[in-house]
Amino acid sequence: MSWPIRGFLAAALVVLTSCGVSESEIVQLKEGQTLGVPGRQLNYCTTLGCQFQDEACLEVFFEYGRSPALCLTLDVCERLQCAKQGNECAIFDGFPGQVKCMEPR
Template structure:
């Protein structure tokens, strides 16, 4: 019985966290920008003290945790032009669009 409850809770957690990104939260790279120079986060965060670990809310889903710079929103634009890019703290943090 305990095993069955644990499996149910695990499945619920996967479904709840595996959802896609809301269309209003989507960020896109500005033309000419790329993330090829952006390293992935390690289990302890980023090796570079001037970067922090965050997921980008892209149209196909959340990115893997990346080591981004504080001004990452300068390289991004919102898919919905009535919104603005914002960075949320946490581990990993979140980079997504919010109401103006």
């Protein structure tokens, strides 16, 4: 791949991943909690997904922006809280999926 094409692809990646997080989507870790499961190392996703079957490839919407795609268990919302009171943590499908807050139905 030529250098101009690599440069264009790198710039496009920066633009796509720099999208901000709206105030209503922000999640925060509950006090004393971590994103990962105790006893298991927190890993980044690969193009093949995650190492363990009980994990999914997810981006987390923090106040400072989206996390890199991480391998997280689907109970991650139990360890998170929404910055905007009254909103609920939800996991949105995709690859990678998205963990963010939304208004309750």
